[in-house]
Amino acid sequence: DAGITxxxxxxxxxxxxxxxxxxxxTENHRYMYWYRQDPGHGLRLIHYSYGVKDTDKGEVSDGxxxxxxxxxDFLLTLESAxxxxxxxxxxxxxxxxxxxxxxxxxxxxxxxxx
Amino acid sequence: xxxxxxxxxxxxxxxQEVNITCSHNNIATNDYITWYQQFPSQGPRxxxxxxxxxxxxxxxxxxxxxxxxxxxxxxPRVSLSDTAVYYCLVGAxxxxxxxxxxxxxxxxxx
Numbered sequence: 001d002a003g004i005t006x007x008x009x010x011x012x013x014x015x016x017x018x019x020x021x022x023x024x025x026t027e028n029h030r031y032m033y034w035y036r037q038d039p040g041h042g043l044r045l046i047h048y049s050y051g052v053k054d055t056d057k058g059e060v061s062d063g064x065x066x067x068x069x070x071x072x073d074f075l076l077t078l079e080s081a082x083x084x085x086x087x088x089x090x091x092x093x094x095x096x097x098x099x100x101x102x103x104x105x106x107x108x109x110x111x112x113x114x
Numbered sequence: 115x116x117x118x119x120x121x122x123x124x125x126x127x128x129x130q131e132v133n134i135t136c137s138h139n140n141i142a143t144n145d146y147i148t149w150y151q152q153f154p155s156q157g158p159r160x161x162x163x164x165x166x167x168x169x170x171x172x173x174x175x176x177x178x179x180x181x182x183x184x185x186x187x188x189x190p191r192v193s194l195s196d197t198a199v200y201y202c203l204v205g206a207x208x209x210x211x212x213x214x215x216x217x218x219x220x221x222x223x224x
Binding site for chain 2: 033035040041042043044045048056058059090092102103104105106107108
């Protein structure tokens with residue numbers, strides 16, 4: 001999607017290894033979000049950011065950390081990957097004051113933990 | 115954040131009008147209703163948003179009754195490419211975050 005890029009698009013990693021996913025935006029939007037999507041669960045919010053160095057937890061934040069040192073980048077880190085973290089991860093951005101103005105989602109990162 | 119309930123799945127045929135209803139009994143005064151569409155292997159895409167009555171854009175219409183406890187997304191003359199998952203979300207636009215439910219899996223048949 002224009003303005004938002006996720007990397008890598010696919011990754012296979014071993015249990016216990018650290019993994020960092022990157023979300024990069026060129027829209028200068030204040031709000032950024034990380035979601036995971038699993039069959040039967042829909043989209044679940046992991047963490048979100050409302051500005052540089054300002055982050056907060058979502059509904060499934062255990063095992064994940066995030067950092068936002070620049071407006072354009074929002075990093076999601078799995079400190080020690082587990083098989084339960086195998087999922088598709090989506091980043092989203094919004095322009096101002098939250099979701100009501102419409103989220104723009106990235107194309108996703110498919111992570112497999114073996 | 116208001117809880118929403120929508121059908122898990124629906125089937126329809128090309129050329130038909132499809133209506134997907136979402137229940138949100140505890141919607142608050144400041145809440146808006148927003149629908150997203152997600153194709154396989156892609157992130158969700160904003161379709162339409164409304165507060166009351168009817169909203170129409172080039173993709174869909176959104177019908178909201180006076181009590182606002184439910185809403186209906188209407189897709190006119192669907193095609194195979196409308197096969198996707200559709201999410202109904204309810205919340206105040208200034209909320210910092212929104213929770214997606216499981217959505218409705220719409221399957222269009224030829």
